[in-house]
Amino acid sequence: MKGGTFRNTQWDPTLLTSQIVSMQCCVYFTLGLLVFIANKLSGDNYTLDHLFEYHEIHIYDLGGRLVICAFVLNAFVASLALWCIVRRAKLCLDFSCTFHLLHLIICWWYNRSFPASASWWLLNVITATIMCIGGEFLCLQTEMKEIPVGYAALNQKSDV
Numbered sequence: 001m002k003g004g005t006f007r008n009t010q011w012d013p014t015l016l017t018s019q020i021v022s023m024q025c026c027v028y029f030t031l032g033l034l035v036f037i038a039n040k041l042s043g044d045n046y047t048l049d050h051l052f053e054y055h056e057i058h059i060y061d062l063g064g065r066l067v068i069c070a071f072v073l074n075a076f077v078a079s080l081a082l083w084c085i086v087r088r089a090k091l092c093l094d095f096s097c098t099f100h101l102l103h104l105i106i107c108w109w110y111n112r113s114f115p116a117s118a119s120w121w122l123l124n125v126i127t128a129t130i131m132c133i134g135g136e137f138l139c140l141q142t143e144m145k146e147i148p149v150g151y152a153a154l155n156q157k158s159d160v
Helices: 013-042 062-086 089-111 118-143 151-159
Strands: none
Touching: 013 062, 013 089, 062 089, 062 118, 089 118
16 A cells, blocks of 8 residues: 555455445345334235335335335435445445445346336435435544544654
């Protein structure tokens, strides 16, 4: 690493791939847990359809509304995942879009048809926005912390 730089700016595909996989795993784990709780509350059977079937996103019954609530609540949890895994405010939009693009591909494959439901698209735009803005807010709070500059910090730098 070059001296005098704040962050490593080289492209690291291993780090990037592991962050994407970690985000997918964390967000789908919490989404699965929240949808499981929603299904228990509504008395529905728990299946993967509630995660990937775009016809399950509706407001016609309690089960559909609770699944929507689970997705929205999970967007806030995903913001925390961005803060813990990515830790960079300027990358939150990229990771939010990557998660939702991969979710679109998985739903497309699972349903064997492109999601055509307006409610599915609206929900995903809302959750991507919450995830991105929440993650950026949390990361900015960390990035804006004061960097300690004092006598001890100056002595450590001069020893190097």
